[in-house]
Amino acid sequence: MAIPKAITFDCYGTIIDWDQAVQNYFKRILSQYDINDADVVALQKHWESIQFTYIQDHYRPYKEVLKHTMAMSFRDCGYPFSTDDCIAFSESMGSWEPFPDAKKALLELKKLTKIALITNTDDAIINETVKHLGVDFDEIITAEQAGVYKANHRGFHLAMERLGVDRSELLHVGFGFKYDVVPAHELGVQSCWVNRYGDIRPANVKETYLVGDMATLALLIKGMAHSTIPQTEGK
Template sequence: MQPKVLTFDVYGTLIDWETGLNDALQQVFRAHGVERTESEALQLFAHHEAQVGAGDYLPYRDVLAETLVRIGRDLNFKPVDAELRAFVESVRDWPAFEDSHDALLRLQKHFKLAVITNCDDEHFAMSNRQLRVEFDYIVTAELARSYKPSLNNFRLALGSIGVSRNKVLHVAESLFHDHVPAKKLGLATVWINRRHNKVGQGATPSAVAAPDAEYPSMSAFADAILGEGG
């Protein structure tokens, strides 16, 4: 295919949210005398965040706070208000993957770039200060009033972009949040498998999907679609 528009997931694909999430969770755990590995902490987050996001729409601040409350319930502690605020605000510190900025700038010379992201406008603005890229289209959960894997987010994005689906390529890490719904809508997808050298599912629930291509990083994807060095 020859896409005109590349749509991107942000957290897990462009932003290293697993590092940011684990750092924030471990800080809370230490305050309550809880010991969990990174894999265990992220698995708890994946389970509860997906459940909270699947209910009635809540701002992402509330999704994160409720997720931490439920994690605490599982581990027999109750986070205090200051811990909830710090966890929500940790989004601003979640780092970009080292290759995200340069890869996006290379791709921007040849394609329109869009994001379909499971966060509010304020959180994406925080993260885009890490990415330092001007996207052509931005569809947040706040705009869609729903969270991926809802098809609504993708339908809203496709309507905003206004090109045929065979000219759109969705690029994402999460099979659960992105590849399953994108495939239901007939989109071609590329899996940025950031966890290719790690065990476990990380911060997303397990899912089965069939992406059209797989790369271990954004730089490898950019090399492939542009021709190495393009």
Template sequence: MRWVTFDCFGTLVDWRHGIATSAELLFPGYGGRLLDAYNRHEMAVQTETPALLYREVMAETLRRACATEGLDLGADDAGILARTLPYWPVYPEVGPELGALRSAGWRLALLTNCDRDLIGLTQRRLPVPFDAVITAEDAGGYKPSLGHFERFRSSHEPSEWVHVAQGYIHDMVPAHALGLRRIWINRLAETPADPSIPQTTQPDLHGLLTALQ
């Protein structure tokens, strides 16, 4: 069976918008700064406590981001990202592009650094169904550890497998380590530390089916 696996947040869902606008609700004018601070801390929290649920990862990361910016985060406000995550916007090309993949016979899966309940709520807003989902809860840790990929491979034994994601460190690096075919959705126009890690690079999902052929 031919499979395309996706990261969800950053690849299909605009998590930067979600985090920044949620932070703006708490601290008007600080959304962008808190987003940047959040990005600097999240991987450390995931690495320190790989068994921690993602809603708690987000809360602890937001606490550290606010401390970095000298902002007093109320105890009840630390969970705002988990509360707003199911409403974060889906990128507009996701529906047509993933629909084209399904019509061409590809099976779709999510490999997400998220909790089962949160990704379940997000899936209700994704415009196409997925055939499989592997969460951080299922894998027992967070990408870039290989647990998501290994669990997917053992469960589904794909004959052809392409991994598509926005995350360079979280997704492209482990996919490269496993020898998977990989497509980097470089929405932020980043320069990769090693240009050989992503095999194919494109700015969004437009033309994904063509890239797979």
């Protein structure tokens, strides 16, 4: 197995701890209204379902997406909220924390190949996130630049163009099956599903590689790199 010439990553959920950040934020908002027993996991899943449909319609800035879809999900579930709550949620994303293994894995991978982001967000948000993360990516492709959100293929094409690779030389890594693994499969790009929580595969599509975290991904790619190094005869 040859090491890919470039690896593209989903950011939020793969590198940044999306689930925990969203659940914690929803919990804080509800606590302001003395609601402390809400099922924030179910609320998050409902919000994600709404968001997936919302962003397929036409391009809107991601802060607008965050504001509107939070309001829609809270309203559906009968929870109180204010416009200021939605604005604060949309402004918080750039400060969300990475998974503990993410930075080290990315820095190790950068020694072996090009690394890039294909992310469903705006330039301003991802710039804040990357500064907070402390990793220098070779390219960053946002929905703002592509004018569409994943699972649309345009961001993937833009990434391959900027990185100077074709689909056979690329590995795309993500936790979002519908957003990342499915479009990679449709494009004939190798994919790695980072399935931290042991989720059931949600579509009749098979990822190329399956790992439980970013540290394991780094080990996988190191193994590929090692297998391509010529071994000295007699050693």
